[in-house]
Amino acid sequence: MNSSPFSSKTYTNTWLKHFHLKGHEISFSFLNGTSFYKYPLFPIYINVGRNLTKGITYTLETEEITGVIKNKVLLIYDVPDYFTINHGLPNRKFTIARITQYPGFLIDLKLFTDLNNFMVETFSKSSRYKLNKFKKKLESCFNIKYKMFYGQISEREYNTIFDQFENLLRKRFLQKETTNNNLDPKEWTFYKEVTYPMILENNAALFVTYNGDQIIAVTLNYIHNNTLIDAITVFDIDYSKFSLGSVNILKLIEWCLENKFDKLDFSKGYFDYKKRWCNLEYKFDYHLIYNKKALLPKAIAFTIKKYFIAKQFLRDKKLNERFHEFYFLVKNRSIKKNIPLxxxxxxxxxxxxxxxxxxxxxxxxxxxxxxxxxxxxxxxxxxxxxxxxxxxxxxxxxxxxxxxxxxxxxxxxxx
Structure with a gap:
């Protein structure tokens, strides 16, 4: 199994620096693919990256694990169920509990030769006409350029792009009147610091759309084997008439096919556009590895499972969306809403x-x-x-x- 971008030293060291400064990275010899940090007070070990990764994959060795984790509980966030993972545990005292959380969406591109082939096989004639019309209108009305920064980018250009990336996200969610976790100062600072070296290491990429010299759309992507993972994407809402979001996806698909990537993964979380474009839906599970015969890890695992099941129930009821909207109103009550003319x-x-x-x-x-x-x-x-x-x-x-x-x-x- 090729190394995941989320298990790279750049990613793990930067994450620990921002979110677990006093802790250190812990590895277990029987588990390959991710490392852990210890949760305070309890013998719970959580994968480095926690819920900020876009998918963790791991394999298990066949050695005896009794003496390795003893009464510990290992919690691994966001394991996509479409990955083939060896789940065999050699000791029957130990088990892996799976807790389904978020839906995932991707486009499997292996059957397509180019963008036109994808369009013909995926969309009706009328839908293809509309999508092509949006792209032609956008490119005829503006001086549009597309660029994927993958493998190289100057630090100065990177900072310019990332600053505008943040501005566009703030503009978008101010319009939606809801909060976005990515814009939390601590989280955004992490993304900005970790992405630049990961681009140089071919573990990440920035896809940027320009109108002349003005940045109007940005997508942060991670690279895992032959998969392009769309992590965070935003476009300038002023261009919504031209369906810039759809044009952005068309260009990402085109880039993937031209560069021999066989998947475009929209990652976790439901959005209408993901459902519309994907040809494969999957689930993200949280995995708990623990000794089911020992009282303490069994009790801890039971509590963790109930906690995440309750969170998913509230998410299904869309209470998380209402909370984000309420929090936005409280946080931005002093901001006068700019009502478009x-x-x-x-x-x-x-x-x-x-x-x-x-x-x-x-x-x-x-x-x-x-x-x-x-x-x-x-x-x-x-x-x-x-x-x-x-x-x-x-x-x-x-x-x-x-x-x-x-x-x-x-x-x-x-x-």
Whole structure:
């Protein structure tokens, strides 16, 4: 079994530095694929990375384990059930309990030769038309570039990408009015520190979409054997009219097929888009390895199982989502919600020389409130943003002119 990115020294050492500074890495000779740290007070040993990995795989040796773990309980988070793992324990006193937690979704690409072949075999003609239309519209209206940073990236460019990555995530979840665990300062600092060296080691990759020099979508990926694991992905919500999220997935599939990757794994957690794109669903289990004949580890394992079963019950009832929404409201109660302006587009059939106009730059952040209307105009008229001039009508409140190559439109912003 090839080494998992989550068992690499870079990953484990960085994780321990951020989340278990006073502890140390513990390995067990009978178990290969992950290391552990000790939970305070109780003889519980948890895999390094805990719930921040996107899948732990391990194998068991056939040696006697009685003297190795004795009364210890080993807890391994997020074991995907599609991996073939040797679960045989040589001593019948010991057992592996599996606790099903999150659903997982992936695209098995082994049967496809290229992106077109995948599209034909996966989607109906009408769905293919829509997806291709979104991609063509996006690329004709903007100066779109795609780049996968895998194996090499300058530290300066990396920092620029990761800072914008964070900004886009904050913008996205501010719009959704819910919290995102990845944006917890401690967690995000870990991701930023660990990803750069993992890219250089070919254990991680950043897929970035640009509009000119502006970063509009980022996906953090991990690499495990021939699998690309989509860990965290975000796109600029201003481009949602162009279905940028779907275009991003198309380009990831294309990259995988061109580079001989046979799986694109969306990892754990349910989202509609994962269900729509995947051709294989699986489960993430938590594994408990313990002595079922000994009272203490048996009691500990029983308690842990009941705890995670209760958590999954609450998750099934979507109480975790309600908690995140409530926590967002409490944390951000002082932030005035930025309600997007509505707008009305009216094509002009006559010259607009009678208006008193002032040209403005859509590239300036102070004019971001116009983007939704402008992108709607670009999408409808298939205009390139490079051909657009934007004017403010000075004697009319919240009224603008979009002048393109073929179509000139009057824009009235509305609350």
């Amino acid at each position: 509505g707008f009305n587009l009216q094509e002009l059939s006559k010259p607009y020389t009678e208006f008193q106009l002032k040209e403005i730059s859509i590239l300036e952040s102070r004019n971001d409130y116009l983007k939704k209307a402008l992108f709607e105009y670009l999408y409808i008229n298939n205009e390139s943003i490079s051909n657009i001039r934007v004017y403010k009508i000075l004697n009319s409140e919240k009224t603008y002119i979009f002048q393109g190559r073929d179509v000139t439109t009057k824009v009235q912003l509305e609350r």
